[in-house]
Amino acid sequence: AFSQGASLSLVGVMIAVALVPPLAAAGLFVGNGELHLGGQALLLFATNLVCINAAGIVTFLLQGLPPRSWRMTGSVLAVWFFVLVLLAGLLTLRAVTADALS
Incomplete structure (x- = not known):
């Protein structure tokens, strides 16, 4: 979005789709006493967060936008x-x- 002119709203929705469901599931599981499943949902959230960040870093570096x-x-x-x-x-x-x- 930053370098190609894509809609910022679309990028925000894509990130939200990757992050919100695992967090919601974690909250529901923990609230229901299913701590093991809540932990797995949080692990999925962390994995998605790391991958989104890594993809952003790689994309910016490949397009010549260094830190x-x-x-x-x-x-x-x-x-x-x-x-x-x-x-x-x-x-x-x-x-x-x-x-x-x-």
Whole structure:
């Protein structure tokens, strides 16, 4: 939308379609006491969020729109690394807990 003139409304709707249903499902599951399914819905939300962000970054780089500064890019990479390590830790904890309960 930014570089090709596509409608910003359409881009917003596409992002909302990818993010809102998993969040709504997570809320419904957690509210109903289905914590496992709520966690899976949140994992889907996180996956969609990461993929949307990665697709945006790659698209801008391929079209010759680099980040404003490499320092900012380093900070963003550090945050992404932290998020990925956190997700890996949570998934490992979930697997270990599931094995211990069975």
